[in-house]
Amino acid sequence: MTTGKDRQRKLAREHHERQMARRAQREAKAKRNTMIGSAIGVIVVVGGIVAATTLLGGGDSEAGVNAAATPTPTAPTAPPSPTPTPSPTPLDQVRCDYKAEAAGNVKKVGAPPAKPDLKAKTITFKTSQGDVVVEFNTKQTPCTVNSFVHLAKENFFDGTKCHRLTASKDTGLDVLQCGDPLAKGDGTQQDGTGGPDYRFGDEALGSSQYEPGTVAMANSGPNTNGSQFFFVYGEFPVAQIGANYTPFGKVVKGMDVLKKVAEGGNITPKQGDGEQGPTPPKLPVEIKDVTISHKS
Structure with missing residues (x-):
């Protein structure tokens, strides 16, 4: 219970x-x-x-x-900016530098003006074998042309003799060289050593193949131009010789004169002090007078 x-x-x-x-x-x-x-x-x-x-x-x-x-893509690297090529000096702003040559076989005429004569057009060489007219390459070689104008005004070339003739059959080179105020043109060792009392730099090297008719400055090394020059009347093997000579003009009249002189052959050079002189042409080439024409 x-x-x-x-x-x-x-x-x-x-x-x-x-x-x-x-x-x-x-x-x-x-x-x-x-x-x-x-x-x-x-x-x-x-x-x-x-x-x-x-x-x-x-x-x-x-x-x-x-x-x-996968690597994160990056923006492509921009190529380096090329170094700008300096613009050539306007022709009317060109100033020439002529350095005094105090020693050596010089004919004193003083240096040309620094401002070049840009109106010079042709130079006429009146020679004992005929006239040779050269058209200047003023645009590319203003300082060289300016020197020729100055020397012509000073009657520098009057009475001078061309002192060297070479032939391609002997040397591979066809040129007639002139412009030494002291040359006798007879193959003596002294021939080819004279010039004015200044020197100036090279111009337009490599711009010419030195074809027949080319007129260029002779020199004894870089930037040693004075008054000596040469006419190319035939072969000029640039590959062997090099484009080391300022080409300041081109023969426009008188190639027949140069050919006549070349066909006449050259004189065996004379010996002197163990050295050999240049080989002058058998047909004497004396520069009687030089005249410059200008653009109108």
């Missing part, structure tokens, strides 16, 4: 059991929520890492591997 106390104890126990059951349910639910939240947090973090590494090219996705394997 159940008493009142037993009944109270039973009710109390059942209440306690219901409380424990609800508590267990609450704890289980809380645990599930915690696990789900943690999982979502992990997924979010991992997803962020994957996204970040893919964008930076450092992940394991195809895009990431390719980005890591």
Whole structure:
């Protein structure tokens, strides 16, 4: 038989059991929520890492591997700017430099003016064998032409003799050389050593192949021009000799005179002090007078 106390104890126990059951349910639910939240947090973090590494090219996705394997392209390096070629000095601004030559076999005439004569057109050599007219190359060789104008005004060439004739059959070179104010034209060692009392620089080297008719400056080395010059009447092998002589003009009349002198042959040079003089032409060529014409 159940008493009142037993009944109270039973009710109390059942209440306690219901409380424990609800508590267990609450704890289980809380645990599930915690696990789900943690999982979502992990997924979010991992997803962020994957996204970040893919964008930076450092992940394991195809895009990431390719980005890591392929170097980032760089802009092509621009080639260095070429050094600008100096513009040639305008012809009307050219100034010539003539250096004094105090020693040696010189004929004193003083230096030409620094400002060149740009109107000079031709020079006519009146020789004992006929006239030879040369058209100046003033544009390319203003200082050389200026020197010739100066020497002509000083009557520098009057009475001078051409002192060397060479033939291609002997030397491979066909030239007649003139312009030494002291030359005797007889093959002595002294011939070919004279000039004015100044020197000046080379011009337009390499601009000519020295074809027949070319008139160029003779020299004893770079930038040693004075008054001596030569006419090319035939062969001039540039490959062997070099383009080392300022070509200041071209024969426009008188090639027949040069050919006649060349056909006459040259004189065997005289010996002197163990050295050999030049080979003058057998047909003497004396320059009687020189005249300069100018552009109108």
